[in-house]
Amino acid sequence: MRSLAAGLIGALALAIAAVVVSPSSAQLPGTPSLPNLPGTPDDPDAGPEGEPPADDPQSPATPPAQAGPSKLDPFPVVVVAGRQGRRSTRVTELSVRGPRKARVVVRCLGARCQMRRTVATIPRAKRLRVKKAQRLYRVGLTIEVRVTGKDRVGKYTKIRFRRSRTPARSDACLQPGSSRPGECP
Numbered sequence: 001m002r003s004l005a006a007g008l009i010g011a012l013a014l015a016i017a018a019v020v021v022s023p024s025s026a027q028l029p030g031t032p033s034l035p036n037l038p039g040t041p042d043d044p045d046a047g048p049e050g051e052p053p054a055d056d057p058q059s060p061a062t063p064p065a066q067a068g069p070s071k072l073d074p075f076p077v078v079v080v081a082g083r084q085g086r087r088s089t090r091v092t093e094l095s096v097r098g099p100r101k102a103r104v105v106v107r108c109l110g111a112r113c114q115m116r117r118t119v120a121t122i123p124r125a126k127r128l129r130v131k132k133a134q135r136l137y138r139v140g141l142t143i144e145v146r147v148t149g150k151d152r153v154g155k156y157t158k159i160r161f162r163r164s165r166t167p168a169r170s171d172a173c174l175q176p177g178s179s180r181p182g183e184c185p
Contacts, residue, residue, distance in 0.1 A: 068185055069153055069176050072099050074126075076147040076155040080169070087139055089161050094133040094145075098122050102149045106133045110141035122147075139163045148174055156181035 076098030082091040096104050102122045108115050118132045133143065141161050148154035154174040158181075159167045172181035 069151055071153040071173075071185070072102060072147065072149045072155070073152075074099060076102065078145050078147070078155065078157040078171075080143075080157075080159055080167075084166060086164050088136050089167060090136050091134050091143075093129070094143075095127060095129045096122065096145065096147055097127045098147055098155075099149060100124055100126055102147050102154075104128055104130065105144075105146045105148075106130050107144045107146075108133075108137075108141060109144065110138075112138055113141055137161045146174060148176075151176050153185060 074097075076096055079093060079095045079097070080091060081093040082089050094106070096102075098104075100122055104120050104122060105117065106115075106119075107117045114135060115132050118130060120128055120130060122128045137143070139161055143159045145157040145159075146154065147156075153176065156172045156174050158170045158172075160169075161167050173184035174181055
């Protein structure tokens with residue numbers, strides 16, 4: 001009895017699957033034919049690949065999503081490494097990995113900065129090593145790294161050198177056309 005019921009259920013499932021897959025080609029005897037539904041491939045008014053026509057009043061009209069400017073791709077990574085002392089920190093590496101042709105501006109803020117500002121562009125290798133910024137920084141100085149691209153959200157990194165502690169680092173995003181850092185989208 002159990003195998004007969006399982007066989008009937010399996011046959012019924014196959015028949016239903018055949019009707020769902022192709023209602024015009026697989027008709028069971030004694031079953032009414034199903035009408036063509038809008039948007040099915042058999043619908044003569046359907047658009048390309050079974051889509052409903054664009055002027056159909058039943059199709060929902062959703063406006064395109066309004067998104068802000070996109071981020072630089074790949075989003076920049078600023079690497080700062082060095083040795084810390086009590087009254088100064090020696091930066092042995094300052095490099096930026098990011099998209100080719102992105103503009104990198106490194107500034108030193110403070111009264112005793114030896115390097116005020118340097119500007120470079122990320123090369124084809126997608127890694128820029130800023131050798132001018134690799135030097136000794138006294139306590140109280142700050143380095144700002146700005147990575148920007150045309151009409152893209154860029155990256156802002158600020159490193160503040162402190163006495164007998166590791167430098168404080170903060171990261172943010174730069175909106176296109178703005179010089180003030182803000183939250184990342």
